[in-house]
Amino acid sequence: MDRIDDGLLKALLRKVDSLGQRAQEQKRRKVKIMEVCGTHTVSFARSGITSLVGSYLDLRSGPGCPVCVTHQQDLDRMFALAKLKDTLIVTFGDMLRVPGTFTTLETEKARGAKVHICYSPLEAVDLAAQNPSYNVILLSIGFETTAPTIAATLLQAAEAGLSNFYLYPALKMVPPALLALLQDGGCDLDGLILPGHVSTVLGSEAFHFVGRFGIPAVVAGFEPLELLMGLYVLLRMINEERAAVENAYSHVVRAKGNLSAQRLINLCFEEEPVTHWRGLGPIPSSGYRLAERYAAFDVRTRYELHTPPVEARPRCRCGDIITGKISPFECPLFNKGCTPSDPAGPCMVSSEGACSAYYQYMLR
Amino acid sequence: MSTSNTRQEVIVSSHGDGGLLTHELLQRIFFPAFSNQWLDQAGDAAVLTLDNQRLAMTTDSFVVSPLFFPGGDIGKLAVCGTVNDLIVSGAQPLWLSAAFILPEGMPRRMLEAVVQSMADTARGLRLPIITGDTKVADNGGPENLFISTTGIGLVHTGADLHPGNIEPSDVVIVSGTIGDHGAAILSARLGLAPQDSPTSDCAPLNFVFTKLQPLFPEIKVMRDPTRGGIATTLIELASSGKVDLVLEESSIPIKPKVKAVADLLGVDPYYLASEGKALLVVKQEAADAVLRLLREHPQGEESAVIGVAEPGKGNVYLRTSLGGTRQLRMLAGTPLPRIC
Numbered sequence: 001m002d003r004i005d006d007g008l009l010k011a012l013l014r015k016v017d018s019l020g021q022r023a024q025e026q027k028r029r030k031v032k033i034m035e036v037c038g039t040h041t042v043s044f045a046r047s048g049i050t051s052l053v054g055s056y057l058d059l060r061s062g063p064g065c066p067v068c069v070t071h072q073q074d075l076d077r078m079f080a081l082a083k084l085k086d087t088l089i090v091t092f093g094d095m096l097r098v099p100g101t102f103t104t105l106e107t108e109k110a111r112g113a114k115v116h117i118c119y120s121p122l123e124a125v126d127l128a129a130q131n132p133s134y135n136v137i138l139l140s141i142g143f144e145t146t147a148p149t150i151a152a153t154l155l156q157a158a159e160a161g162l163s164n165f166y167l168y169p170a171l172k173m174v175p176p177a178l179l180a181l182l183q184d185g186g187c188d189l190d191g192l193i194l195p196g197h198v199s200t201v202l203g204s205e206a207f208h209f210v211g212r213f214g215i216p217a218v219v220a221g222f223e224p225l226e227l228l229m230g231l232y233v234l235l236r237m238i239n240e241e242r243a244a245v246e247n248a249y250s251h252v253v254r255a256k257g258n259l260s261a262q263r264l265i266n267l268c269f270e271e272e273p274v275t276h277w278r279g280l281g282p283i284p285s286s287g288y289r290l291a292e293r294y295a296a297f298d299v300r301t302r303y304e305l306h307t308p309p310v311e312a313r314p315r316c317r318c319g320d321i322i323t324g325k326i327s328p329f330e331c332p333l334f335n336k337g338c339t340p341s342d343p344a345g346p347c348m349v350s351s352e353g354a355c356s357a358y359y360q361y362m363l364r
Numbered sequence: 365m366s367t368s369n370t371r372q373e374v375i376v377s378s379h380g381d382g383g384l385l386t387h388e389l390l391q392r393i394f395f396p397a398f399s400n401q402w403l404d405q406a407g408d409a410a411v412l413t414l415d416n417q418r419l420a421m422t423t424d425s426f427v428v429s430p431l432f433f434p435g436g437d438i439g440k441l442a443v444c445g446t447v448n449d450l451i452v453s454g455a456q457p458l459w460l461s462a463a464f465i466l467p468e469g470m471p472r473r474m475l476e477a478v479v480q481s482m483a484d485t486a487r488g489l490r491l492p493i494i495t496g497d498t499k500v501a502d503n504g505g506p507e508n509l510f511i512s513t514t515g516i517g518l519v520h521t522g523a524d525l526h527p528g529n530i531e532p533s534d535v536v537i538v539s540g541t542i543g544d545h546g547a548a549i550l551s552a553r554l555g556l557a558p559q560d561s562p563t564s565d566c567a568p569l570n571f572v573f574t575k576l577q578p579l580f581p582e583i584k585v586m587r588d589p590t591r592g593g594i595a596t597t598l599i600e601l602a603s604s605g606k607v608d609l610v611l612e613e614s615s616i617p618i619k620p621k622v623k624a625v626a627d628l629l630g631v632d633p634y635y636l637a638s639e640g641k642a643l644l645v646v647k648q649e650a651a652d653a654v655l656r657l658l659r660e661h662p663q664g665e666e667s668a669v670i671g672v673a674e675p676g677k678g679n680v681y682l683r684t685s686l687g688g689t690r691q692l693r694m695l696a697g698t699p700l701p702r703i704c
């Protein structure tokens with residue numbers, strides 16, 4: 001990975017500036033653009049682009065941060081499972097400090113719960129084989145990008161005939177969430193930046209429905225040059241008052257996506273009729289449950305999970321952040337009652353969370 | 365912290381990551397309890413005066429998983445870590461002690477390999493390990509070896525290294541690429557193919573002492589950016605020096621493999637540890653001479669000026685290649701791999 005030519009970056013930034021300022025003048029307000037994917041939010045903030053375009057662009061986050069959209073009840077149930085004497089929880093690091101209603105995994109781990117931070121979900125299969133006296137539970141949070149790896153893990157566990165391996169299925173689909181958001185009014189968005197990684201799996205065609213809503217959209221990559229390219233393509237459409245779905249990441253994203261990844265997903269999972277999202281509520285056909293032949297691996301068949309019903313952390317506005325209604329700076333708790341060392345909500349902890357990105361990269 | 369959202373009445377892993385929670389623990393528990401003139405200097409080593417000689421003393425504990433990683437192992441790390449703390453305090457290391465808490469069930473051969481590596485590293489530096497201790501405990505796994513080393517060194521007469529010395533226009537220099545050790549450990553845990561894995565830079569910094577002795581009066585302060593990376597170390601320097609440090613992103617040396625691993629895992633390379641690099645703040649006039657001397661040594665070939673001190677309030681800023689500026693902050697929570 002060579003350093004991108006700084007001259008090229010600056011030249012492209014100037015083009016984005018002039019298109020953006022023109023659109024702003026025409027609208028007599030800032031141009032409102034949502035980056036659906038959390039990794040985009042972080043990449044924009046980290047590269048400094050969010051600040052550089054801040055005078056004419058109002059960048060909003062979307063429902064593309066897997067930890068942030070996980071429903072509070074799911075979090076509480078996962079953490080309740082961690083407290084049981086015979087469980088070993090396997091999770092990605094992002095989840096460790098996310099506040100549930102009563103506790104965090106980090107706290108439960110310090111109190112003696114068995115919590116293993118994995119780098120690859122496949123570690124869960126080895127752990128289950130090595131620890132026959134524990135029920136090993138893989139917390140399966142993520143989108144279409146994570147689902148294939150979780151599926152591969154499940155197939156390995158099934159092949160190994162493990163009877164102490166379970167999933168907590170909380171995998172979700174991005175397109176239905178975006179559809180729900182747009183049907184809900186879409187917060188007067190002028191444009192959308194579609195998730196590069198999810199599109200790699202599903203193909204850019206998966207987002208063609210966006211066209212129906214008359215909002216220009218672009219699939220973009222994550223490097224500074226790709227981010228600027230995405231903004232350029234999008235602002236050009238906005239200025240031309242043309243609503244299409246364009247692919248500015250075509251060297252990676254194909255129209256039909258990654259077929260073998262899709263096959264893995266279809267082999268192991270089926271659509272859950274209704275899935276609950278933080279901020280968006282119940283959305284039909286927006287989550288994955290285990291396909292019938294693998295249903296015994298669902299941890300909910302092994303333990304009855306009862307946690308008091310809760311809506312969300314009462315004061316945290318993550319639900320409004322991930323639906324683009326507000327930006328992190330507009331949350332009254334931001335950097336007051338909520339900081340990365342004492343987070344009030346998942347958006348301040350997740351490495352793809354908007355509040356965490358704004359705290360880390362944008363606070364002055 | 366009665367209004368805490370995630371009330372932490374037990375010690376959690378983030379208390380040990382060198383970031384915000386570690387600092388909170390130090391400020392609230394350790395410093396108040398132990399406070400004295402030597403501890404309160406809060407340097408990498410304490411400087412003690414005895415009969416007009418200044419001695420430096422430092423202590424460090426090591427836990428690393430895996431115990432053996434590309435470029436080193438916990439034994440080499442335990443020697444280099446303490447040696448480097450002395451070096452960046454302007455001291456020539458003289459003696460080392462080592463204490464071991466061995467995990468029940470540890471394969472004997474593994475222990476032998478670690479101890480041999482310590483011995484080899486120390487011998488290469490002509491540094492005797494003069495006392496030690498061994499205990500056995502259930503450390504939670506047969507590879508959870510804990511080593512603690514203490515070092516004593518003689519401070520060079522020309523050295524007066526303290527962050528309080530930093531003034532606007534001073535220059536920040538790093539003695540090579542950043543984040544190599546942290547990235548090597550992450551990729552070992554990730555199981556990356558060897559050709560994609562960075563190698564740890566774990567190495568003693570004695571060349572910094574030998575080469576730079578004549579220039580010590582021009583050097584304001586030195587540190588080795590281990591846990592928490594250059595970001596955390598520079599924030600500590602800026603806040604005790606009461607200046608802002610402004611870094612130029614494009615001039616910070618970083619290996620492509622390290623950058624690739626950081627991108628893959630969604631962590632910021634400025635927070636990844638180095639175990640064989642020094643950060644120096646020097647007078648502007650001396651920067652060229654310091655760079656030249658460092659680059660004479662193979663370990664210092666990639667030394668570079670990465671920033672300057674400006675009047676300010678103790679913050680660290682990074683100027684990105686696009687011309688934006690962002691502030692580097694203390695980490696709250698160990699950098700951990702992300703979900704997608």
Ligand code: SF4
Pocket residue numbers: 315316317318319321328331332333334335338339343344345346347348349355
């Ligand atoms: S700043 Fe904290 S409380 Fe506010 S929305 Fe973000 S995570 Fe929630």
